[in-house]
Amino acid sequence: MPDLHVLFLTERWPPDRGGMSQSCDRIVRGLRQRGVEVDVAVFSRRHTREAVETMERGRLLVSPADEDPGHAIQRLWNLLAIGCDLPSLSHVVAFGGLLPVLAAPAFAAWIERPLVTLLRGNDFDTGWFSPRRGDALRDAVARSACVCTVSRDHHRKLARLVPSARIVRVPNGIDAEQWRLTDADRGAARAWRERTVAPARRVLGLFGDLKQKKGAASFLEVLRESGDGSRVHLLIVGDAEPGFRAELESANDEIAHTFVAPVDRWQLLPYYEACDLVVIPSLYDGLPNVLLEAGALGVPAVASTAGGLDDLVTDGENAFAFAPGDRHGCRRAISRAVDAPAAELRAMGERMRARVESEFTARAEAEGYVHVLTTSLLAPGALTSSAAPAPSTRIGVGAREMDR
Numbered sequence: 001m002p003d004l005h006v007l008f009l010t011e012r013w014p015p016d017r018g019g020m021s022q023s024c025d026r027i028v029r030g031l032r033q034r035g036v037e038v039d040v041a042v043f044s045r046r047h048t049r050e051a052v053e054t055m056e057r058g059r060l061l062v063s064p065a066d067e068d069p070g071h072a073i074q075r076l077w078n079l080l081a082i083g084c085d086l087p088s089l090s091h092v093v094a095f096g097g098l099l100p101v102l103a104a105p106a107f108a109a110w111i112e113r114p115l116v117t118l119l120r121g122n123d124f125d126t127g128w129f130s131p132r133r134g135d136a137l138r139d140a141v142a143r144s145a146c147v148c149t150v151s152r153d154h155h156r157k158l159a160r161l162v163p164s165a166r167i168v169r170v171p172n173g174i175d176a177e178q179w180r181l182t183d184a185d186r187g188a189a190r191a192w193r194e195r196t197v198a199p200a201r202r203v204l205g206l207f208g209d210l211k212q213k214k215g216a217a218s219f220l221e222v223l224r225e226s227g228d229g230s231r232v233h234l235l236i237v238g239d240a241e242p243g244f245r246a247e248l249e250s251a252n253d254e255i256a257h258t259f260v261a262p263v264d265r266w267q268l269l270p271y272y273e274a275c276d277l278v279v280i281p282s283l284y285d286g287l288p289n290v291l292l293e294a295g296a297l298g299v300p301a302v303a304s305t306a307g308g309l310d311d312l313v314t315d316g317e318n319a320f321a322f323a324p325g326d327r328h329g330c331r332r333a334i335s336r337a338v339d340a341p342a343a344e345l346r347a348m349g350e351r352m353r354a355r356v357e358s359e360f361t362a363r364a365e366a367e368g369y370v371h372v373l374t375t376s377l378l379a380p381g382a383l384t385s386s387a388a389p390a391p392s393t394r395i396g397v398g399a400r401e402m403d404r
Contacts, residue, residue, distance in 0.1 A: 004035075004036040004090050004374070005091075006039070009076075009100035010040065018208075019289045026175075026365070030365060032058060034370050035057075039061060044063065073102060073103040090113060091108075093116045095118050096118060096120040104117065105140050119147060119154065120150065121213075121308070124154050125154075125307070141165055145166065146167075150308050151308030153308065172308070175362040176353075197256075202338050203235055204233070204234055205272065205299075206235070207294075209239045210236070210239065215325075218325075218330075220247045221247060222330045222334065229251070230254070233257065234257035235271060281330060282303075282307065284306050285309060287309070287311065297353070298346075298352065299349050300352050304325075309321075312360065318349075320333035320340075
């Protein structure tokens with residue numbers, strides 16, 4: 001494997017919560033464990049001043065995000081010139097979001113290195129059509145030596161829009177060996193159900209940031225119409241958009257529910273264990289970490305087949321599935337889930353666990369990105385070592401120049 005030293009641009013990084021931050025951290029750790037040096041450059045809304053921290057196999061460079069994207073990008077470029085060994089880089093990677101997608105093509109061109117763009121669900125589902133982000137995203141795709149998607153659906157759609165692009169699917173993964181329940185988690189789950197859930201009710205869990213795309217408000221409407229609301233207890237852990245909250249308040253006397261504010265990822269374990277099924281009724285999506293987290297614990301799903309969900313859920317095998325936006329299909333899935341014997345749900349959960357552990361591992365995800373980085377050095381238009389400028393070439397960096 002050639003020496004790989006990646007500049008990884010992102011807007012989401014721990015301690016930020018949410019799937020983007022979690023995925024970014026997991027990918028970076030996976031690359032570093034495989035010998036890749038990764039400098040993570042964060043456009044941060046938490047910081048007002050620049051900062052550089054040396055880490056094992058790379059650096060963390062934090063630059064304030066700004067309402068003016070151009071100002072924020074120029075500040076980060078200046079920081080990179082001081083805190084990052086630009087000539088040693090092999091790639092520039094854009095990890096979704098507006099600012100990375102805007103900045104990475106320019107940075108890659110300025111240091112003459114291949115650009116790799118990692119598209120997450122929102123980047124394609126909404127970003128492609130956004131008057132604000134669409135042009136930047138299309139430019140990044142056109143300039144990339146490789147574009148990575150997390151789902152077959154996005155791979156297919158992007159390939160038809162940009163036939164000349166090199167597109168590789170690298171699904172999200174999970175380290176199932178680390179993501180395990182303790183006896184304390186199981187005890188907490190049992191105690192919560194005993195305190196909170198009426199006998200014979202099925203606990204349906206909705207987790208994460210329930211934005212409009214997640215279809216939670218529509219799911220709740222269908223649940224109320226289905227006549228099965230009195231047979232379930234909803235466990236909602238995370239944030240929810242106003243439409244869902246309003247619908248839930250209006251259903252207060254019809255559907256038993258518990259709302260839990262966002263918690264640290266590891267604190268989710270007993271809540272997953274308390275569920276009979278997780279509910280992911282997305283209208284469009286990438287490959288949600290929630291599905292992998294629940295699946296790795298043996299919890300089956302009531303889920304749409306939007307985006308990357310379709311790569312994992314199989315109706316009747318490990319989930320009760322329906323087409324995105326299909327209210328009648330959703331109603332049938334709810335009724336089947338509520339009627340299913342407990343033994344059937346356990347068997348479905350074990351099949352879900354087996355599928356996650358065999359096909360959606362953090363190891364496979366990291367190795368997929370190492371393969372992308374290695375092969376993108378040889379992609380048409382990418383700068384290879386044989387085509388690199390002579391040592392005397394100088395690269396302009398802000399107000400100074402760096403010899404390479």
